Amino acid sequence: MNGDPLWSIFINACLINNFVLAYFLGICPFLGVSAKLATATRMGGAVTFVMLVSSACAYGIQLLLVAIDTPYLRLISFIAVIASTVQLVEMFIKKVSPGLFRALGIFLPLITTNCAILGLALFQTNKGYGFVQSIVYALGAGAGFTLALVLMAGLREKLELAAIPGVVRGAALALMVAGLLSVAFMGFAGLGG
Amino acid sequence: MPRSVPRAQSLSTDEFIKGLWKENPVFVQVLGMCPALAVSNTARNALAMGLATLFVLLMSNAVISSLRRFIPKQVRIATYILVIATFVTIVEYMIQAISLELYRALGAFISLIVVNCLILGRAEAFASRNTVGRSVLDGLGMGVGFTLALLCLGAVREVLGNGSLFGVQLFHDGFQIWVVMILPAGGFFTLAGWLLLFAKLQERRAGRRSLADEVAR
Numbered sequence: 243m244n245g246d247p248l249w250s251i252f253i254n255a256c257l258i259n260n261f262v263l264a265y266f267l268g269i270c271p272f273l274g275v276s277a278k279l280a281t282a283t284r285m286g287g288a289v290t291f292v293m294l295v296s297s298a299c300a301y302g303i304q305l306l307l308v309a310i311d312t313p314y315l316r317l318i319s320f321i322a323v324i325a326s327t328v329q330l331v332e333m334f335i336k337k338v339s340p341g342l343f344r345a346l347g348i349f350l351p352l353i354t355t356n357c358a359i360l361g362l363a364l365f366q367t368n369k370g371y372g373f374v375q376s377i378v379y380a381l382g383a384g385a386g387f388t389l390a391l392v393l394m395a396g397l398r399e400k401l402e403l404a405a406i407p408g409v410v411r412g413a414a415l416a417l418m419v420a421g422l423l424s425v426a427f428m429g430f431a432g433l434g435g
Numbered sequence: 436m437p438r439s440v441p442r443a444q445s446l447s448t449d450e451f452i453k454g455l456w457k458e459n460p461v462f463v464q465v466l467g468m469c470p471a472l473a474v475s476n477t478a479r480n481a482l483a484m485g486l487a488t489l490f491v492l493l494m495s496n497a498v499i500s501s502l503r504r505f506i507p508k509q510v511r512i513a514t515y516i517l518v519i520a521t522f523v524t525i526v527e528y529m530i531q532a533i534s535l536e537l538y539r540a541l542g543a544f545i546s547l548i549v550v551n552c553l554i555l556g557r558a559e560a561f562a563s564r565n566t567v568g569r570s571v572l573d574g575l576g577m578g579v580g581f582t583l584a585l586l587c588l589g590a591v592r593e594v595l596g597n598g599s600l601f602g603v604q605l606f607h608d609g610f611q612i613w614v615v616m617i618l619p620a621g622g623f624f625t626l627a628g629w630l631l632l633f634a635k636l637q638e639r640r641a642g643r644r645s646l647a648d649e650v651a652r
Contacts, residue, residue, distance in 0.1 A: 264619050266473040270552055273468070314528070317546050318520040325513055354516075357469045357550040364543045409638055413465050414630040421623030428618065 244370045248378045251371070255382030257430040261358045262390040263423055268358030272391060273416050282395035283388070284342075290384025292328055292353050293362055297380035299323045300363035301373050320363050328354045358387055393423060450569055454576030460553045461584035461626075462633045467553035471585055472622035474544050478601050481589025483537055485582025487530065487545060489575075491522045492554050496574035498522075500562040515558045516549065523548045553581060584629075591625050592616045 246254075261267045268289070275285045303319050332350050336343045343350075353359065362383050366376045397419050406415065460466045470488065475481040495518050499506075506514050527545045531538045538545070548554070557577055562570040593599060596616030598606045615621050 266469050266619065266622065267547075269468040269472065273465075314524055317524050317527070317549060318517060321516055321520050321549055322513075325516060354512075355550050355552055355555060357547050360550050361543060361547055364546055368543065409631060409634045412634070414627045414634060417623045417627035417630065421620045421627065424618075424620040424623055425615070428620070 244372070244375065246369075246371075246375065248375065251375055251378050252382040252385075253433055255379050256386040256389065257427065258433055260386040260390055260427050261361065261383050262387055263420070263427045265361065267361040268356050268387060271352065271356055272387075272394065272420070273413065276391055276394040276416070277398055279392065279395045279399060282391040286384070286388025286391050288331075288350060289353060289356065289358065289387055290381070292324075292331060293359055293380040293384045293387075294377065295331065296324045296327050296359055296363055297366060297376050298373070299327060300366065301371075301376045304367050316367070320360060324359055324363070325354050358383065390423065394420065397423075450572040451576040451579075454573065454578070454580035455583065456580070458577075459580045459584060459633075460577055461581060461588075462629055464553075465630070466556060467551045467581060468626070470544050470547060470551060471581075471588060472619075472626060474541055475585055475588040475592055475622060475625075476617050477593045477597070478586060478589040480537075480540055481585040482582065483530070484541060484544065485578075485585040487526045487541075488548055488551060488554070488581055489578030490526055491519060491548055492557060492578045492581075493571060493574040494522045495519045495554060495558060496562040496570040497567055499558045500565060500567045500570035503563050506563075511563065512555075512559070515555060515563075519554055519558070520549050553577065587629060588622070588625050591628075592621055596621060 255261070259265060262269065262272050271285060271289070276282050300320055300323065303323060304316070307313060307316055307319065328351065332343075335350070362380060366379050369379075371379055394416075398416065401415065401419070410418075454460065458464060461468070461471050467488070470484055474484045495515070498518050499515060502514075502518075523546060526548070530541070530545060557574060561573050565573070590600060593601075594605060595613045598604060598610045598612050613621070616625065
């Protein structure tokens with residue numbers, strides 16, 4: 243069991259070791275969905291929700307795997323649980339709020355292959371977090387992902403209006419902006435413990 | 436009859452060659468960015484990561500293409516992910532057995548090969564529709580292309596950020612290292628630079644082709 247206080251776990255996951263800008267997790271949706279501010283916010287919400295559910299599930303699975311002494315099944319069971327969680331969330335949202343379901347569209351099933359979710363489950367196990375700590379870690383990581391996505395979307399909406407040479411447009415420009423954001427987030431180092 | 440043999444051969448080498456340059460997974464298709472950026476801070480880590488991905492890609496392509504008639508369409512993605520996860524677990528234990536130091540340096544990113552969109556992408560787009568031989572060649576080509584791309588990133592970052600290549604010091608003591616290149620931001624900048632180079636090359640080739648068309652007219 244890890245003794246880190248909850249606030250330090252949250253700040254650490256959200257700002258200092260931001261999942262996108264410091265760990266490079268979830269780069270694909272970060273580059274793909276960050277063109278518009280509205281979709282970026284919704285995507286951030288959906289990812290945070292899946293992170294919370296799969297983090298709780300991963301905690302349970304880890305207990306079970308330790309109990310029956312089969313650590314080599316960890317990766318396979320984690321990815322299976324994440325895939326079924328995403329499927330469940332999709333069915334739930336479709337039933338409860340068809341409007342939100344249509345707004346999220348293709349991004350929902352794609353969350354399965356978002357490495358930030360699997361990364362979160364693996365990191366919390368490696369760090370030996372308890373149940374409450376895992377939930378806070380998931381909240382922090384989700385908040386950090388949403389923050390990075392929203393900042394990036396805001397910058398890219400402004401860049402649409404700038405005069406940029408044709409060669410640079412697209413992935414190269416997005417990566418340079420992401421690099422500058424990453425430099426900015428380095429300023430948070432030393433905030434936590 | 437004598438014509439068909441070389442044609443079949445050239446088709447097979449095409450499957451291999453296309454992954455290296457024309458459809459390079461990182462520089463042209465922009466797939467599998469997360470591991471490409473995260474572990475390319477030294478050339479050695481980049482090479483190890485590339486080889487691990489190559490192995491998983493090769494094995495999963497072979498297994499999926501040989502099972503492609505038995506996998507029901509509705510559960511194919513889940514099946515692919517389970518096959519990939521099995522091979523990633525094997526690689527994880529193999530790296531741990533070969534070098535503990537390397538295992539620590541790569542950390543959770545070995546496990547994260549599972550969600551590398553490149554591997555799932557090749558399984559869905561190629562291995563599920565082609566014969567075992569072609570799928571193996573495709574996996575080999577894409578894997579080598581990915582390794583080369585990772586090596587390009589890792590070499591630039593290590594030379595500038597640490598003044599060395601594969602751990603061998605290249606410069607005199609007076610060389611001022613670019614610390615930013617080792618940090619996460621350096622990964623973004625280096626990849627952006629390589630993408631720019633590729634975009635420029637492609638633009639030049641397209642420009643030359645249209646010029647040639649005009650001259651022909």
